[in-house]
Amino acid sequence: MDFEFSEDINKARENARNFALSAITPELARKYDLEEKFPEEVWKKAMASRMVDFSNPWSMLVTIEELCRVDPGIGIAATVSLFGSEVLMLFASDQLKEKYLKPVQEGRAIMGLAVTEPGGGSDVAGLKTEAKLEGGKYIINGSKMFITNGQIADFFVMLLRTSRPDSKRHHGLSVLVVDGNLKGFSRNKLTGKLGVRATNTAELILNNVEVPSSNLVGEEGKGFYYIMTFFNISRAYVAAQSIGIAQGAMDHVLAYLKEMKDSGRESEITEDIQFTLSDIATRIEASRLLTYKAASYLFNFQPKPEITSMAKAYASETAVFACEKAMEITGESGLYGDLERFLRDSKIMEIWEGTSEIEKLVIARTFLKGGQM
Ligand SMILES: Cc1cc2nc3c(=O)[nH]c(=O)nc-3n(C[C@H](O)[C@H](O)[C@H](O)COP(=O)(O)OP(=O)(O)OC[C@H]3O[C@@H](n4cnc5c(N)ncnc54)[C@H](O)[C@@H]3O)c2cc1C
Known part of the structure; x- marks a missing residue:
């Protein structure tokens, strides 16, 4: 090791x-x-x-x-301009990769991944937006919610219902690449969100949008599997976002404590403050270990979803913890300074790409099904 x-x-x-x-x-x-x-x-x-x-x-x-x-x-x-690109990398045809993936990789286009719907994001298998195959085209009707890059993306990798589910709810879902400029496609920018406000978020509305059947990614009906494979990868990146936020919060604390020291107030750095600093540092280190372990399995094509979920849940909770504690230590200067923004940004980490509850269900189910540590 x-x-x-x-x-x-x-x-x-x-x-x-x-x-x-x-x-x-x-x-x-x-x-x-x-x-x-x-x-x-x-x-x-x-x-x-x-x-x-x-x-x-x-x-x-x-x-x-x-x-x-x-x-x-x-x-x-x-x-995040390449958000969803792994779905194309892993499952799309060479033609789709050439047409859609190349421009985003070269910084000439922006893409988005659209799964969540107004009815809820956690229950992916319950999504309702339909794509009906008619005469060589899919006709899409429905809407997508909270979509990153929603207003600015050139195209979207979209999970849609292409047939009624059989006995398994997650059957009948497929992934299509949907251009953002098609007739019947509209977007509403969502403003006023708690954090990560420099990222663009929008609702997408699809009203009889026609997409050529050649824009199907992989096989029809396998969409749920493709998207779950993607989430397993993107959760590692959210864990990395979270570690960055926690480390940034700790940087703010250390700068604040240095200022105290430099201005002759070292005696005010109490044992309590030192315990808190130590807790923040330990959780960041633990988050890194979990995330790098998850990434190591993933990037060697031997994913362990329960480890990725542990990393995502733990690192995102660490981001919130570090920002809250940093705020407590720095008091007024934190409240009115850049830490205020870090705290707002951190909360989103516990929500997107699977809430902490969903990550914990993934972990628990692995062991209930006989998985071993
Ligand atoms: C800023 C932002 C950007 C986003 N970008 C994208 C994007 O680009 N593409 C995209 O597809 N989605 C995106 N999302 C959506 C995000 O993935 C969802 O918000 C997330 O999956 C949670 O779904 P929900 O908000 O509908 O909450 P819900 O699924 O309605 O859940 C509400 C609450 O119930 C809990 N809950 C739900 N089901 C269970 C269960 N079975 N057991 C226990 N508890 C449960 C949840 O943990 C949560 O606390 C974005 C969200 C935000 C906030």
Whole structure:
């Protein structure tokens, strides 16, 4: 067992850290949060620097950590333009990869992944938006909710109901690539969300939208399996976002304590504060170990969904814990400073890509079915 990353990955981390510190200034972070605007300039720079490359997943994992450490909203917005790309990488035809994946990889297009519907996101098998095959085209009717990049994406990888479920609810679902400019397709930007406000979120409405049958990803009826495979990967990246947020909160605490020291108030750094700092640091380290273990299985094509769910649930709860504790230690300066934004951003980590409850059900079910530690 080797706990050290290779030189290449350490270099990727260092590059991402330097990029984040120079491209994401505190002023910019505040501006995009306040204006709820997608940070196009930072995204373009990040894509041009070639550090956003999901075909190099370890490098991507540490890049996400370092960008979110400086600002979660912009950090996520700058790396999420390829959200859903693994579905195409793993299951789409060469033609679909060439047409859709290449432009997003080259920073010329933005994509989104649309699963959640107004009726709820956790119960994926219960989704209702229909795609009916008629004369070589799928006709789509329904809506999707809380979709990242919803208003700005060029196209979406969408999970849809193509036939009625048989005895198993998750049967009859398929994945289609749906262009955003089709007739009958409209989007409503959702504003006022709690955190990660630099990311774009929208509701998608599909009214008799016609998509060529060649835009089917993989086989009809296998969509649930494709999306669950994707979530298992994307949950590791959410764990990395969460670690970045927790580490960023700890950076704020350390800067605050250094200021206390420098101004002759070292005696005010009580044992209580030290215990809290120690708890934050320990949870970050534990989150990293779990996430890197999950990623190691995943990136070697031997996924262990229960470990990925442990990493996602634990790291996201650590992000919230670290931000809350950082706020307690720093008091007024935290409340009115950048930590306030970190705390709001952290909460979303416990929700998207499977809420903590859903992750815990995945873990429990594995062991109830006889899984071993
Ligand atoms: C900012 C943001 C961006 C998002 N981006 C995307 C995106 O790009 N694409 C996309 O498809 N979705 C996206 N989502 C949706 C996200 O994945 C869902 O919000 C999430 O899956 C939870 O679904 P829900 O909000 O509908 O809550 P629900 O599923 O309605 O759940 C509500 C509550 O009930 C609990 N619950 C539900 N079922 C169970 C159960 N069986 N047992 C125990 N507890 C349960 C949940 O844990 C939760 O606390 C985004 C969400 C947000 C907030």
